[in-house]
Amino acid sequence: MKVHLIHYTPLEIVELACSIPYQSIPSKKLVKKVWESGHRSVARHTIIVFLVKDVSQSLLRQISRHPHINLTVKSSRYCNMESTNFVIPNFIKTDNAEEYKNDLTSIMNIYRKWNEKEGYTKSQNRELAKMFLPLASTTDLIVSGNYQAMYEFLQLRNCQRAEWEIRKLANTMTEILKKEIPEIFEKLGCKGDELGYCPETKGCGKYNRGKMQMLLG
Ligand SMILES: Cc1cc2nc3c(=O)[nH]c(=O)nc-3n(C[C@H](O)[C@H](O)[C@H](O)COP(=O)(O)OP(=O)(O)OC[C@H]3O[C@@H](n4cnc5c(N)ncnc54)[C@H](O)[C@@H]3O)c2cc1C
Numbered sequence: 001m002k003v004h005l006i007h008y009t010p011l012e013i014v015e016l017a018c019s020i021p022y023q024s025i026p027s028k029k030l031v032k033k034v035w036e037s038g039h040r041s042v043a044r045h046t047i048i049v050f051l052v053k054d055v056s057q058s059l060l061r062q063i064s065r066h067p068h069i070n071l072t073v074k075s076s077r078y079c080n081m082e083s084t085n086f087v088i089p090n091f092i093k094t095d096n097a098e099e100y101k102n103d104l105t106s107i108m109n110i111y112r113k114w115n116e117k118e119g120y121t122k123s124q125n126r127e128l129a130k131m132f133l134p135l136a137s138t139t140d141l142i143v144s145g146n147y148q149a150m151y152e153f154l155q156l157r158n159c160q161r162a163e164w165e166i167r168k169l170a171n172t173m174t175e176i177l178k179k180e181i182p183e184i185f186e187k188l189g190c191k192g193d194e195l196g197y198c199p200e201t202k203g204c205g206k207y208n209r210g211k212m213q214m215l216l217g
């Protein structure tokens with residue numbers, strides 16, 4: 001997985017937005033105060049853009065659940081995926097790693113077979129072949145969102161209960177943003193870090209579960 005921050009709106013825009021309601025003097029301190037008071041709409045006049053490479057097709061299914069996050073993804077219809085890499089879960093046992101790779105290679109042989117099957121146009125071949133692309137095959141994408149959208153997406157996916165790959169992506173983006181835009185992102189962790197309790201019904205052990213979560217079992 002490779003994660004590059006390629007662009008973000010300078011904080012001055014948020015400073016200005018924060019200064020408008022009471023005609024205050026724009027400043028970083030003011031941004032922190034307004035943000036921490038929960039008036040987060042001031043951060044919507046912005047954009048943060050990441051280039052993300054070598055993540056699984058499986059991750060795409062998860063990241064696309066966040067309606068305020070924008071995605072532009074490599075086309076599996078127009079790109080030849082024959083030489084794709086595979087994501088290997090970090091918890092796979094050493095003894096099983098070879099078997100895992102061999103099985104994915106077998107699936108990719110089926111992809112190749114349909115990509116080259118005679119009697120079809122090139123684009124029909126691709127459309128048939130892509131049906132056999134394993135979820136572990138890798139892709140590249142641009143991920144963007146305004147400061148608030150990015151913050152709320154990262155809080156949800158920094159959760160210990162999020163799947164390891166999207167959590168790794170969220171943790172990496174969080175570290176980058178903490179350094180680049182500390183006025184907004186320095187306290188970013190999981191939802192529990194902000195609430196002081198865990199909103200997940202099963203919890204992760206870091207915080208006690210909320211009263212409602214306990215009632216739900
Ligand atoms: C650990 C974990 C496990 C998950 N497991 C599953 C799973 O098994 N199956 C599954 O389908 N999904 C799963 N999800 C995805 C989850 O259900 C949400 O779709 C995803 O987290 C986005 O949540 P969100 O819309 O609240 O947050 P965001 O996308 O960050 O949106 C932020 C906020 O905007 C508001 N908002 C967004 N869209 C709307 C809207 N259309 N109308 C009104 N308000 C809106 C809400 O207040 C929302 O909380 C999982 C997520 C996590 C973190």
